[in-house]
Amino acid sequence: MKPALPPVPFTPGASAANRAHRAGAKFLAPLGLPVDLPPDWQASALRKLDELCQQNRALPLYLDSCVRCGACADKCQFFLGTGDPKNMPVARAGLLRDVYRRHRTMGGRIVGALGGGEALTEQKLEEWYVYFHQCSECRRCAVFCPQGIDTAEITRAAREIMGSIGVATKYVTEVLKKVHEVGNNMGIPEAAWRDSCEFLEEEMKEETGIDIRIPVNGEGAEVLLVPPSADLFANPDTMIGYAKLFHAAGVSWTTSTYAGEAGNFGLFLNHEQLKLVNRRIVDAARRLGVRRIVMGECGHAWRAAQAFMDTLNGPLDFLDPPRPEHICEFAVRMMEERRIEVDPAANDGRKVTYHDPCNLARAGGLVEEPRQILRAVVRDFREMAADTTRGRTFCCGAGGGMLADELMDVRMKGAKPRMAAFQASGADHVATPCAICKAQFAAAFQYYKIDAQVVGVMDLLGRAIVIRN
Amino acid sequence: MNGLFLATVFHLSVAFFLLGMGWRCLGWLRAPVPLKIPLTPGPKTRVGVAARLAGETIAFRSLFRAAPGLWVVAWLFHLSLVLLLIGHFGGLVAPKFSQRLLGLTAEQFTAQAQLSGGAIGILAAASLLGLLLRRIASKPLRAISTAGDFFLLLLLLLIVATGLAMRFAGQIDLREARAFVSGMRDFKSAVPSPDSVFTTHLLLVCALLVYAPFSKLVHMAGVFFNPALNQTNTPRERRHIGSGLGPARVVFPPAKTP
Ligand code: SF4
Numbered sequence: 001m002k003p004a005l006p007p008v009p010f011t012p013g014a015s016a017a018n019r020a021h022r023a024g025a026k027f028l029a030p031l032g033l034p035v036d037l038p039p040d041w042q043a044s045a046l047r048k049l050d051e052l053c054q055q056n057r058a059l060p061l062y063l064d065s066c067v068r069c070g071a072c073a074d075k076c077q078f079f080l081g082t083g084d085p086k087n088m089p090v091a092r093a094g095l096l097r098d099v100y101r102r103h104r105t106m107g108g109r110i111v112g113a114l115g116g117g118e119a120l121t122e123q124k125l126e127e128w129y130v131y132f133h134q135c136s137e138c139r140r141c142a143v144f145c146p147q148g149i150d151t152a153e154i155t156r157a158a159r160e161i162m163g164s165i166g167v168a169t170k171y172v173t174e175v176l177k178k179v180h181e182v183g184n185n186m187g188i189p190e191a192a193w194r195d196s197c198e199f200l201e202e203e204m205k206e207e208t209g210i211d212i213r214i215p216v217n218g219e220g221a222e223v224l225l226v227p228p229s230a231d232l233f234a235n236p237d238t239m240i241g242y243a244k245l246f247h248a249a250g251v252s253w254t255t256s257t258y259a260g261e262a263g264n265f266g267l268f269l270n271h272e273q274l275k276l277v278n279r280r281i282v283d284a285a286r287r288l289g290v291r292r293i294v295m296g297e298c299g300h301a302w303r304a305a306q307a308f309m310d311t312l313n314g315p316l317d318f319l320d321p322p323r324p325e326h327i328c329e330f331a332v333r334m335m336e337e338r339r340i341e342v343d344p345a346a347n348d349g350r351k352v353t354y355h356d357p358c359n360l361a362r363a364g365g366l367v368e369e370p371r372q373i374l375r376a377v378v379r380d381f382r383e384m385a386a387d388t389t390r391g392r393t394f395c396c397g398a399g400g401g402m403l404a405d406e407l408m409d410v411r412m413k414g415a416k417p418r419m420a421a422f423q424a425s426g427a428d429h430v431a432t433p434c435a436i437c438k439a440q441f442a443a444a445f446q447y448y449k450i451d452a453q454v455v456g457v458m459d460l461l462g463r464a465i466v467i468r469n
Numbered sequence: 470m471n472g473l474f475l476a477t478v479f480h481l482s483v484a485f486f487l488l489g490m491g492w493r494c495l496g497w498l499r500a501p502v503p504l505k506i507p508l509t510p511g512p513k514t515r516v517g518v519a520a521r522l523a524g525e526t527i528a529f530r531s532l533f534r535a536a537p538g539l540w541v542v543a544w545l546f547h548l549s550l551v552l553l554l555i556g557h558f559g560g561l562v563a564p565k566f567s568q569r570l571l572g573l574t575a576e577q578f579t580a581q582a583q584l585s586g587g588a589i590g591i592l593a594a595a596s597l598l599g600l601l602l603r604r605i606a607s608k609p610l611r612a613i614s615t616a617g618d619f620f621l622l623l624l625l626l627l628i629v630a631t632g633l634a635m636r637f638a639g640q641i642d643l644r645e646a647r648a649f650v651s652g653m654r655d656f657k658s659a660v661p662s663p664d665s666v667f668t669t670h671l672l673l674v675c676a677l678l679v680y681a682p683f684s685k686l687v688h689m690a691g692v693f694f695n696p697a698l699n700q701t702n703t704p705r706e707r708r709h710i711g712s713g714l715g716p717a718r719v720v721f722p723p724a725k726t727p
């Protein structure tokens with residue numbers, strides 16, 4: 001076992017310069033956001049804060065009832081990694097709480113600064129921009145907070161307020177623009193989508209000698225599979241895993257170029273986009289006449305689908321059952337019904353551990369299914385330390401719209417706790433069903449000089465699955 | 470000090486506290502819960518949710534996992550508060566009933582009140598001091614603490630200190646105190662306050678009661694309204710429609726295709 005990575009000292013301002021690129025007019029306008037800071041931006045922002053407090057109980061409740069006990073402080077990977085006090089969840093929330101106390105509570109309005117509040121100044125806005133984009137909305141703090149305060153809700157609100165005055169990151173808005181224009185985060189047009197599906201079909205033919213299809217926009221299939229678009233280029237083995245699974249199980253399926261994206265960056269910007277991006281999947285499913293929606297390997301996609309889809313764009317009564325299903329649930333069902341067979345020998349020589357994507361574990365309730373699959377398809381499966389898995393998993397360090405290149409420094413620092421736990425496990429492979437985690441792990445392994453590989457759960461299943469003609 | 474004046478202040482403070490807390494709770498309840506956001510894995514039934522909330526509020530389960538050292542101090546502090554509340558009520562407001570309940574003679578009852586009150590008071594003071602020291606000694610804690618946090622701790626410490634002073638320094642006559650409290654209870658307050666420490670103690674409690682609804686003390690009620698804890702983890706069993714006491718607002722504007 002290698003030594004754990006050394007802790008980082010408490011350093012005010014340590015991470016203040018880790019700033020995401022601001023979105024310009026090109027990306028703000030298509031999302032209906034103001035392209036410049038409006039002249040009355042303070043008043044607009046406070047109005048928005050007011051509105052959100054009236055629309056979402058969690059927001060005022062969390063701002064009111066934090067007791068500043070500090071139990072959450074050392075639970076956030078970004079504080080652990082950067083040592084910046086403003087990355088303690090309680091302090092991050094404090095950036096919004098200060099303004100809220102000054103402007104929205106009676107005490108704050110009566111006694112002003114004495115009430116513990118602070119005005120929304122340009123400097124404050126800058127702090128909001130920096131530190132609310134150093135939160136991956138992972139909810140780890142909430143698990144340890146005695147009040148159950150979920151700082152991710154506060155981050156979401158802060159981002160929505162900032163968005164309403166034209167302050168957002170280029171990364172998130174650019175991705176959303178691509179989704180609306182092309183149908184997926186990577187901006188892959190239909191022709192290229194079809195090409196790469198064909199390419200993967202040829203690969204599988206070479207490997208197995210069998211025609212395994214990756215259908216595109218096929219009407220009347222049983223299943224609409226919604227993968228993160230990264231699976232087409234960055235994680236092709238995951239895509240191959242889906243294809244082999246459906247083939248072996250004999251279930252007809254299709255992908256959609258209209259809903260070619262499982263991920264929902266609306267979750268990282270505002271409610272409106274959350275709903276709009278989410279609706280694309282429902283619309284595609286209706287149009288293609290499928291009976292089931294199966295979500296691919298993406299963490300926050302699963303939260304947006306299983307927890308929010310029915311509320312935002314339901315009822316989903318045209319589906320049977322009327323809810324989206326996760327590819328891991330689907331695979332487990334197929335294994336239990338003995339519709340597929342697996343041979344773990346195919347993955348011998350790999351020491352595999354499992355990383356719980358935060359949105360699957362803490363917001364999507366999916367913790368056992370991926371493990372069931374891994375235990376069936378890998379002979380050397382090992383867990384990381386219990387305080388870093390399941391509900392207590394660490395974020396990979398790049399969720400919540402933080403996968404931007406310019407945030408690499410804070411991303412790598414945020415990855416530290418996860419890397420330490422991975423090293424301690426002695427594994428040489430980490431399996432994780434999330435495209436963002438995969439991209440981040442690959443970068444972090446390089447950064448921390450760890451000789452290991454990140455794979456999808458479906459990658460390993462795809463290798464182990466027994467294919468017959 | 471004038472008994473009638475003290476009684477009036479006290480009753481008004483209690484009323485203010487109850488109304489203020491109710492008003493704060495209503496404020497939260499008026500806002501709907503637009504989305505299903507329970508922390509998972511989480512309970513799927515109402516009974517499970519009740520157990521989760523009980524675990525958090527009685528045993529401070531999450532805090533135990535987060536910071537065992539803090540858990541000991543915080544839990545003992547809250548325990549001592551609850552016990553002191555029960556003790557004050559039983560010993561001062563309803564002494565006859567309590568005495569019968571415990572099956573003690575008057576002397577035994579007074580002796581046990583002195584003993585347990587003193588012990589729990591010391592526990593409260595010690596845990597409060599612990600919380601205060603922690604806030605001062607730890608760098609991260611200093612960074613997140615507000616003036617209000619220190620104010621509350623000092624206020625509570627003063628209340629406990631005056632209470633302990635009556636028990637150990639001045640040896641207050643419990644009979645006088647009971648007479649005063651029952652006078653207050655029945656609004657027959659010709660009875661004067663036993664002494665100035667008693668008066669201070671009572672007025673500090675009034676200050677706490679009035680301050681509570683404006684402060685983080687609302688956490689005593691807030692935790693029960695937290696959707697991350699009180700929602701069942703059933704987004705796929707039942708369709709969640711934004712709930713709340715107010716009209717179900719249209720949180721999401723109609724979709725437009727940019
Ligand atoms: S653990 Fe909860 S109550 Fe304590 S400081 Fe953090 S957010 Fe506030």
Ligand code: SF4
Nearest residue numbers: 076135136138139141
């Ligand atoms: S949600 Fe996650 S990233 Fe954000 S403050 Fe909490 S622990 Fe940190």
